[in-house]
Amino acid sequence: MSTSSHTDQVLELLRKLVEYRSDEVRHRLEKVGRAASMLHMDVLLLTYHWARFRAGNMLEIGPYVGACATAAALARMIPGRRKTIVSIEAGGELKHFRLSSRNIINDLRKNLARFGVAGDVSLINRRFFDEATISEVRQRLSNDDVGPVRFRRRQ
Numbered sequence: 001m002s003t004s005s006h007t008d009q010v011l012e013l014l015r016k017l018v019e020y021r022s023d024e025v026r027h028r029l030e031k032v033g034r035a036a037s038m039l040h041m042d043v044l045l046l047t048y049h050w051a052r053f054r055a056g057n058m059l060e061i062g063p064y065v066g067a068c069a070t071a072a073a074l075a076r077m078i079p080g081r082r083k084t085i086v087s088i089e090a091g092g093e094l095k096h097f098r099l100s101s102r103n104i105i106n107d108l109r110k111n112l113a114r115f116g117v118a119g120d121v122s123l124i125n126r127r128f129f130d131e132a133t134i135s136e137v138r139q140r141l142s143n144d145d146v147g148p149v150r151f152r153r154r155q
Contacts, residue, residue, distance in 0.1 A: 013049075020045045028115075029071055036111040037067030038099055044071045051075035057084040057141045061129070064089070065101055066111040066121075073117035085120060086140045090127045 020026055029044045037044060044067060051058060051072035063069045069087050076083055091105040101107045105125050112118040122140045126133045 013046075016049055017042060017045055020049065025074065028074060032067050032070045032111075032115055035114070036065045036070070036099070036107075038064075038096065039067060044068065047071040048075045051085075052078060054083075058086070059137060059141070060085065060087040062089060063087040063108060063121075064094070065099065065104060065107045066115075069108075069112065069121045070115045070117050073112075073120040074115075076120060077117075084122060084141055086122045086124060086137055088124045088126055088129070088133060088137070091125055 025048060026041070026045065029048065030041065033039070033041055033044055047068045048071040052075035058072055060069055060072070066087075069085060072085050076085060087108075089105060089108055091103070093102045094100060094104065105123075108123065109118065112121050112123075124133065124136055124140070126136075
């Protein structure tokens, strides 16, 4: 990829981010962010963008209490974009000055339901990423979508 082409892609992504900042999706994600995220709003918007234009299913590892999973699911609600989102979370508890959780799995489920995406995110509660977890991911995603992540350079 040429430097000019790469620069054009970065500028297009920044333009899209600015567009999202004034869009209705930002208001929805602000509510999500206040209730369930330690991430910056731009990270949630970029997650939304990535999920919106990603062709295949998605695998998220470590959703904590669900902000990114919600952003991705909101993007997948667009007609013709409905794909499976699988999230693997170990659970437990976390003490945090703003967003603590005594039961991460319960809080994750509550937040997904609260923001209307519980049916769009398939949750796997596992502590270890082992053969059993991989097998379960394969069952929830179509087999042709499961495999190594590949980054392709555009010519």
